[in-house]
Amino acid sequence: MPTALITGATAGLGAAFARRLAADGFSLVLVARDESRLSEAADRLKQKYGVAVEVLPADLATDRGLEDVEARLRDGVDFLVNNAGFGHPGHFLEVPVEDETRMLKVHCEAVLRLTLAVLPGMRSRGRGAVINVASVAAFFHRGTYSASKAWVVNFSESTAAEVDHPKIRIMALCPGFVRTEFHQRASMDVSGIPDFLWLKADDVVNEAMRDLALGKVVSIPDLRYKAIVAVGRLIPSRLTQRISTMLGRE
Structure with missing residues (x-):
């Protein structure tokens, strides 16, 4: 049975990826800071999908947390x-x-180190x-949010080109506004965002x-977001900055 490791796995897109990959038959390794929430999520997934689920509490803002996840990835993971x-308010x-x-x-x-930790095993298995996950x-x-996500896109494209293997896929995912805990945790006011811009995880x-x-x-x-990005490449920079102020709260 293939194994998937998901960071930020207890809510939002991370939880949605866990559900989808469990339904697809993957064993799971769930990574997040809150051990109790990890255990609760693992129990739900085991009950519903009948798959093996490991929990790995780790704070990816620390070297210790990164080292723990790197070690698990080197043990063998098929999907990261x-x-x-x-975000910041x-x-x-x-x-x-x-x-x-x-x-x-x-x-x-974290994206750099964890990707580098998992790729040697993927290359050896072919x-x-x-x-x-970018944005x-x-x-x-x-600010730093959009700059860091631009780095994730560039890094993913560069790494995919360098690996250049038909059975090893590397992709940057760039969603818009998604109904998750993201904005609440960052104390962001998103009351002005139109309903039609919200996506389901x-x-x-x-x-x-x-x-x-x-x-x-x-x-x-x-x-909708494909169109926003396409138009954004054509409009004047001042208007782009206005849109950026809104999207930076994603």
């Missing part, structure tokens, strides 16, 4: 979802530098997949899995 992440100049560097640790260093904000400009994951099977390196779920 780098989903852990968070304030603008760049208002956020303490310690919080900004913590974001870079989770969004960039198969595997990595999905790095549609990667195509716009608003399970729909995002299902489209991501389709795009991965098609061999896409960058996935932008939903036609």
